[in-house]
């Protein structure tokens with residue numbers, strides 16, 4: 001695990017949001033709300049927020065000089081000792097902002113990486129997070145033109161390797177080692193999966209949709225549930241008996257979020273591999289969320305990205321016990337007529353979920369019996 005020297009827990013954070021181009025008020029406040037939830041999940045105390053609209057970011061600071069002065073003022077007024085940008089910043093911008101404001105500045109990707117670092121429990125999740133952190137660091141090493149001119153010079157290892165890259169060789173070596181460890185764990189997991197040969201069902205969806213709560217209801221387990229983002233970072237698989245279908249393997253997975261850092265997506269491929277190999281997906285969404293449609297689209301995109309778009313699935317409209325979900329339900333059911341309304345909290349819709357699993361498992365069995373390859 002990387003030394004967590006930059007842990008942001010308990011710091012007083014000022015949130016900075018720069019909206020680029022034409023963006024409406026609702027998008028601005030939603031994006032800020034999600035950043036607040038992420039900061040809260042990382043245990044930071046939010047002391048204020050600043051929003052700026054620009055047609056494009058500035059290369060040096062992302063924001064304009066006037067805003068830089070506003071931020072300085074806000075920091076001294078609120079006692080902030082950490083600044084979190086909602087936008088992705090370049091290494092140069094972070095460095096310039098750090099120096100100009102004399103304060104730690106991080107962006108949304110780094111915030112998510114820190115949450116993942118805090119939450120990862122299993123050896124596998126820890127390796128995945130360290131890998132993502134290292135890849136993020138390596139991707140941010142600026143290779144200036146001046147350094148590139150040294151390429152292939154006397155005493156250099158050869159073309160294509162700048163002094164910077166050479167200095168970061170230990171990092172790259174560590175990345176290689178971690179990838180090897182991860183693929184060993186994955187290989188072991190694949191063998192166990194094959195040996196069991198049971199139908200695999202996975203719970204997937206946007207973070208905080210209620211996947212782990214449903215896992216607890218369906219598998220009568222005690223998975224960690226929290227009203228914070230990314231509560232689950234360790235995939236958990238349980239044997240569940242579905243009457244009429246027999247035993248199935250039910251897996252709870254890491255939640256998705258918009259603009260998930262690419263390094264993280266890649267690092268969590270091993271858990272996602274399980275999703276792509278599943279026989280059936282339970283796609284969970286929070287039907288009470290004002291952006292449930294956007295969440296469904298993000299989940300669909302993520303499933304495509306991980307090669308799981310072909311896996312048969314059912315949409316579970318969770319949290320129907322919340323009043324906003326009741327209001328949204330007719331429109332959602334018109335748009336998604338096969339979806340199942342569910343309240344994991346009140347254990348509603350559970351029989352329907354089990355029936356959907358059962359139908360799928362029986363279909364899979366009969367297709368295999370008739371010599372048809374299951375989809």
Ligand SMILES: Nc1nc2c(ncn2[C@@H]2O[C@H](COP(=O)(O)OP(=O)(O)OP(=O)(O)O)[C@@H](O)[C@H]2O)c(=O)[nH]1
Pocket residue numbers: 205206207208209210211212213214224225226227228229230231232233254255256318319320321322342343344345346
């Ligand atoms: N009102 C209501 N709240 C629910 C329901 N299901 C889950 N929750 C709450 O929603 C929050 C998130 O639940 P989790 O089960 O941790 O969600 P998750 O999808 O596993 O979240 P991550 O692991 O962070 O991706 C918790 O506070 C749950 O108590 C439901 O049916 N109704």
Ligand SMILES: [Mg+2]
Pocket residue numbers: 211212213224225231232253
């Ligand atoms: Mg969870």
